[in-house]
Amino acid sequence: MMLLPEQVMRLDVWKHRFRNVMQPSSLALGVAFVIGGVLLLGFGEDPIAAYSAMLRGAFGSRFAIGETLARAAPLALVGFGAAVALRAGLVTLGAQGQVMTGAIGALLTALMFEDAPSAIALPAAAIGGAVFGMAWALLPAVLRAYWRVNEILSTLLFTEFAFLLLKYLLNDPLKPPRAITPQSVEFPENASLGLVLGGTRFHYGILIVPVACLGFAWWIRSTRGFEYDLYGENSVLAKGLGVSERRVIVSSLLISGATAGLVGWIQVAGLLNRVYVQIAAEIGFFGLVVAFLGGARPLGVLAAAVLFGALQSGGLSMQSAEGIPASLSDIIQAVILLGFSVRYAPQIASLFDCIADRMMPSRRTN
Amino acid sequence: MSRLAEATFWSATIAGGLRLATPLIFASIGEAFAQRSGVLNIGLEGYMIVGALASVYVADPTLTPLGFVAGGLAGLLLSTLMVLFSVRLYANQVVVGFGLTILGVGITSFIFSLTTSVGGIDRQVPLPKRIHLPVLSDIPWLGRAVFLHSWYTWLALALVPIAWWVASRTIFGLQVRAVGEDPDAASARGIDVIKVRSNATLISGLLGGLGGAAFMLGAVGRFQPMITANRGFIALIVLIMANWKIWGAALGAFVFGFFEAFSINLNNVFVDVPTELLEAIPFAVALAILTLGVRRSRMPPSLGTNYEATR
Numbered sequence: 001m002m003l004l005p006e007q008v009m010r011l012d013v014w015k016h017r018f019r020n021v022m023q024p025s026s027l028a029l030g031v032a033f034v035i036g037g038v039l040l041l042g043f044g045e046d047p048i049a050a051y052s053a054m055l056r057g058a059f060g061s062r063f064a065i066g067e068t069l070a071r072a073a074p075l076a077l078v079g080f081g082a083a084v085a086l087r088a089g090l091v092t093l094g095a096q097g098q099v100m101t102g103a104i105g106a107l108l109t110a111l112m113f114e115d116a117p118s119a120i121a122l123p124a125a126a127i128g129g130a131v132f133g134m135a136w137a138l139l140p141a142v143l144r145a146y147w148r149v150n151e152i153l154s155t156l157l158f159t160e161f162a163f164l165l166l167k168y169l170l171n172d173p174l175k176p177p178r179a180i181t182p183q184s185v186e187f188p189e190n191a192s193l194g195l196v197l198g199g200t201r202f203h204y205g206i207l208i209v210p211v212a213c214l215g216f217a218w219w220i221r222s223t224r225g226f227e228y229d230l231y232g233e234n235s236v237l238a239k240g241l242g243v244s245e246r247r248v249i250v251s252s253l254l255i256s257g258a259t260a261g262l263v264g265w266i267q268v269a270g271l272l273n274r275v276y277v278q279i280a281a282e283i284g285f286f287g288l289v290v291a292f293l294g295g296a297r298p299l300g301v302l303a304a305a306v307l308f309g310a311l312q313s314g315g316l317s318m319q320s321a322e323g324i325p326a327s328l329s330d331i332i333q334a335v336i337l338l339g340f341s342v343r344y345a346p347q348i349a350s351l352f353d354c355i356a357d358r359m360m361p362s363r364r365t366n
Numbered sequence: 367m368s369r370l371a372e373a374t375f376w377s378a379t380i381a382g383g384l385r386l387a388t389p390l391i392f393a394s395i396g397e398a399f400a401q402r403s404g405v406l407n408i409g410l411e412g413y414m415i416v417g418a419l420a421s422v423y424v425a426d427p428t429l430t431p432l433g434f435v436a437g438g439l440a441g442l443l444l445s446t447l448m449v450l451f452s453v454r455l456y457a458n459q460v461v462v463g464f465g466l467t468i469l470g471v472g473i474t475s476f477i478f479s480l481t482t483s484v485g486g487i488d489r490q491v492p493l494p495k496r497i498h499l500p501v502l503s504d505i506p507w508l509g510r511a512v513f514l515h516s517w518y519t520w521l522a523l524a525l526v527p528i529a530w531w532v533a534s535r536t537i538f539g540l541q542v543r544a545v546g547e548d549p550d551a552a553s554a555r556g557i558d559v560i561k562v563r564s565n566a567t568l569i570s571g572l573l574g575g576l577g578g579a580a581f582m583l584g585a586v587g588r589f590q591p592m593i594t595a596n597r598g599f600i601a602l603i604v605l606i607m608a609n610w611k612i613w614g615a616a617l618g619a620f621v622f623g624f625f626e627a628f629s630i631n632l633n634n635v636f637v638d639v640p641t642e643l644l645e646a647i648p649f650a651v652a653l654a655i656l657t658l659g660v661r662r663s664r665m666p667p668s669l670g671t672n673y674e675a676t677r
Contacts, residue, residue: 039473043480091460149657152408153603156596157656160649168642289468292461325479327591330472337465338447341457 021300028339029307032332039331040324050324057317058310064317066200070271072309073206074099074263078287079305080216081259083296087220088252089232094140094155095260096284097162098133102264103275104169105132107184110191110269121191126265133261134254136162141253145246151253159284163277170277184275193270205266209302212259217298228252260284286312289333293340308333369635377511379627384512384519387616387623389414389581391522393601394608394615395529396573402533402610403566404546404668408463409448410574411598412470413441417578419474422589423481425491433491434518434579441575442568444470449564456672467598475591490588494518518584523616525573530612542566546666549673559673574598600652607655609663618655625651 037047058068078095085092109128113121140158143149170182193204219225231238231248239245263283268275290308294300315329369375393410400407420440425433444466451457451465482489494516497503502513533539541562544552549559578594586593604622608614625648632644 039476045480143657147657147660149660150606153599153606153656154653156599156603157649157653160596161646164642164646168640171642172640285464285468289464292458292464325476327472327475327479330468331476334465334469334472337468338451338457338462341451341461341465342455 021295024340024342025336028336031339032335035335036328036332040328045322045324050318050322050328053318053321053324054311054314054329056314057321058314062197063200064313066197066202067313067317068306068310069206070201070203070309071313072305073209074267074283075287075290075308076209076302076305077212077259077263077266078256078283079290079294079301080212080298081256082288082291083216083294083301084219084228084259085252085256086291086296087225087232088228088248089235090144090249090252091152091288092137092140092155092253092256093152093284093288094137094158094253094257095263095287096280096282097155097159098136098257098260099264099267099280099283100159100162100166101136102129102133102261103268103279104166104174104264105129105135105261106191106265106268107174107187107275108132110188111185113191114188116190118190121188122193122269125191125269126262129265130258130261133259133264134257136261137253137257141250141257144253145249166275166279167277170275174275182277187268187273187275191269192273193266201271203266203270205270208262208266209305213298213302216301220298260287263287286333289337293337307336373507374510375631375635377507379624379631380511381514382627382630383620383624384515384523385585385623386626387619388519388522388584389577389597390601390604390619390622391616392525392573392577392580393598394604394619395525395612396570396577397601397605398529398570398608398610398612398615399533399542399566399573400570401605401669402546402666403542403563404549404666404671404673405448405453405563405567405570406459406463406670407445407448407567407570408460408602409444409466409470409598410463410570410601411594411596412466412468413444413571413574414578414581414598414601415470415474415592415594416440416444417575418582418586418594419477419578419589420575421579422489422491422582422587425583426489428492430491430494430583433583434576437579437582438572438576441578442572445568445571445574448571449567452672453560453563453567456674459670459672471592474589478589478591491583493587494584516584518580522580526612526616533612538562538565543666545673546668549668553673553675560675563673574601577601603652603656606663606665607652607659609659610666621655622648622652 033051037051040047040050057064059065078099082092082095106125106129110121110125113124116124136158137155140149140151140154143154144151167182170184174184175182176185196202196204196207220229227238227243228248230241231243231245235245238248264279267279272279286308290304291301293304294302311329311333312326315326318324318328319326393414397407397410417437417440421433421437423433424436447466447469448462451462452459478489496514496516497520499513503509505513533542541552541557544555544557545559545562553559577597581594581597582589600622601619604618605615607621608618629644629647633641636644
């Protein structure tokens with residue numbers, strides 16, 4: 001088959017991109033597992049047993065795959081939202097709190113539509129989640145846009161506020177009469193998301209991820225998305241070209257708030273069926289990490305989310321099978337992030353070229 | 367309500383504020399060195415928690431001064447990674463900082479779960495006695511409020527003038543500020559930018575670790591996974607509230623600690639008000655100070671950007 005010149009070029013771009021991502025990430029992954037293995041040996045545990053339990057827990061069965069997807073989906077959604085902000089040069093730590101308020105919003109909306117048909121109650125709950133997530137991003141966004149208050153710190157404080165609000169609601173107003181531990185009443189049946197695969201936790205909410213991924217891919221190719229990228233790269237130039245700074249800041253933070261709110265919704269409507277104090281776990285934090293790792297690009301974020309989802313569900317099942325603490329996956333994730341962070345470091349890049357040249361003498365780098 | 371008019375309420379709140387501020391003073395002063403040199407060191411939370419774990423394991427149960435030192439060394443050790451990745455290899459400072467936070471939290475939880483029996487009743491250290499100063503501690507109200515503390519708090523308070531002196535009166539302090547202001551100009555004047563930034567980052571690792579140790583040995587006495595509960599991030603907020611000044615950082619830490627103690631003590635006064643509302647007070651104060659202070663704040667110009675040494 002003959003390829004047209006543009007097609008060859010496109011192919012080269014993809015090959016280049018693939019190489020740029022695969023080399024450092026496979027190296028980082030390898031180093032992370034070796035470091036984890038050394039740690040395990042140091043504490044007298046068997047790394048082979050640990051890692052095989054982890055692998056089985058992540059991909060070994062229908063249930064395991066469902067579990068991995070159920071953990072990857074919230075990371076990916078938060079990651080897409082955080083990536084929109086990252087591309088505009090904003091680092092938001094608010095997702096953690098926005099997941100909490102999103103879950104509260106979804107629950108409150110669903111309770112309002114308790115007698116409505118599913119076709120109304122279900123989307124209403126989703127919108128409720130997104131709106132509450134967005135609302136929690138509004139003040140930090142406005143403070144950043146109009147007063148230049150650092151968004152990392154204000155979103156962090158808002159996460160504290162969200163946590164306190166959640167604790168209050170689950171200890172009193174939303175708590176079912178005879179519950180002992182803090183939790184909410186049950187999520188109404190008519191607004192719940194069903195399971196795609198019976199016997200797993202693969203629920204319909206997870207199907208939002210590919211839709212969001214496409215939406216994000218469309219976004220970065222749209223004119224508006226381009227303006228935001230430009231602002232993130234060079235705010236002075238962007239302002240000079242007439243891009244409104246305030247609009248970029250407010251709307252990109254609101255978008256990330258809305259996606260985090262949607263995560264709160266799918267967690268309560270698809271997975272947990274009640275709101276708990278720990279509903280956000282560390283989703284907000286790791287979602288941001290996933291956005292960093294994926295280079296704030298759609299497929300990158302998706303791949304990073306699946307990797308982290310697999311590590312987390314694998315880690316938990318390793319804990320119950322082998323008695324090795326699941327925090328091993330945190331260590332591995334941290335090392336992956338550190339390893340990946342140096343991907344653009346000049347010394348490392350030239351090291352890769354050296355290795356590649358030695359392995360493939362005929363290869364030409366351009 | 368009448369309890370608010372009692373003098374003991376306020377002396378207890380001030381004393382509690384100083385106790386809660388102690389770890390924040392260590393951590394935010396350390397961070398001041400790193401940030402003044404241009405290194406945005408978000409991994410503070412990681413330094414604090416490894417410091418907390420190391421201190422309680424080494425102190426176990428009576429060698430507390432040794433535990434304190436061990437906490438500092440653990441923080442220092444973790445900050446070498448910040449030096450390696452961000453200062454030497456030019457990796458993004460925010461990304462590496464998050465990585466170190468996850469690493470610190472992960473590795474301490476890992477070690478703790480593997481070395482502790484279920485329930486975690488071991489690894490406890492007795493909390494320190496408050497030092498009774500001859501005359502000062504006996505002053506009627508002031509003595510209880512200001513002059514009756516454990517040696518961790520005294521150490522933190524002693525650190526403030528020393529750190530200020532180092533930052534503003536020594537060659538090293540001058541170099542730190544020069545490098546943070548304009549690394550190119552500093553380099554042209556013969557300052558080794560990478561070296562100065564490395565040392566400033568290591569100082570923040572050491573003091574962050576000491577902060578975690580002071581929190582553990584001086585206030586909590588017992589390790590649990592994630593026990594530092596975002597105190598590292600609060601120290602970051604304190605530093606920015608303080609406009610990157612050493613004295614300001616100590617003051618900001620006290621303000622935060624004071625309102626934290628205030629909200630805890632108010633809980634006993636207003637029994638009907640939800641605890642969570644009172645718990646929000648210190649964070650609301652921090653947000654207000656951040657917002658109001660932003661107009662006169664001036665951050666180190668090169669903060670967050672890596673300096674690439676040319677060879």
